[in-house]
Amino acid sequence: MKTNKSAFSLKEIYSKMEYYCAYQERCYKEVEEKLHSFSVNSSEKEEVLTYLIENNFINEERFAQSFVRGKHNYKHWGKNRIVNELKFRNISSRIITIALKEIPEATYLENFHQLAEKNWNNITERKGQKKNKKFVDFLLRKGYETSLIYEKLKELEAGS
Known part of the structure; x- marks a missing residue:
């Protein structure tokens, strides 16, 4: 019922x-x-x-900080995707800026490099445009910055 x-x-x-x-x-x-x-x-x-x-049951800043930590640490999202998701939830830019400080830069880059290398090795395509496109598209969907992605792509192409 x-x-x-x-x-x-x-x-x-x-x-x-x-x-x-x-x-x-x-x-x-x-x-x-x-x-x-x-x-x-x-x-x-x-x-x-x-x-x-x-009564502090709703606190946008606390929510945003928790959201940033969770999405980065467990789903390995990049800053672009996190920012877009927070904006979708009507979180102010000021709070988003504060919340993004929850991710130490070293951790962010370390997670990015691990994710990128794992993805690169899992793509079954041979070297070439198709593999590069799959690699770039995956990391863009995850929300990582274009400059980081293309830098890593150059590094991986040179190494293979």
């Missing part, structure tokens, strides 16, 4: 939203979308969002 989300009292919504925010870092946009699914009116929505912000 499907529960009717609009049947929740305001107190239950507060409790559910506290849990939702405590379970994992959330940004304002995600919380707002979740509240929308509860079919609350706009004044109640604003009241709940204000409560969550005042």
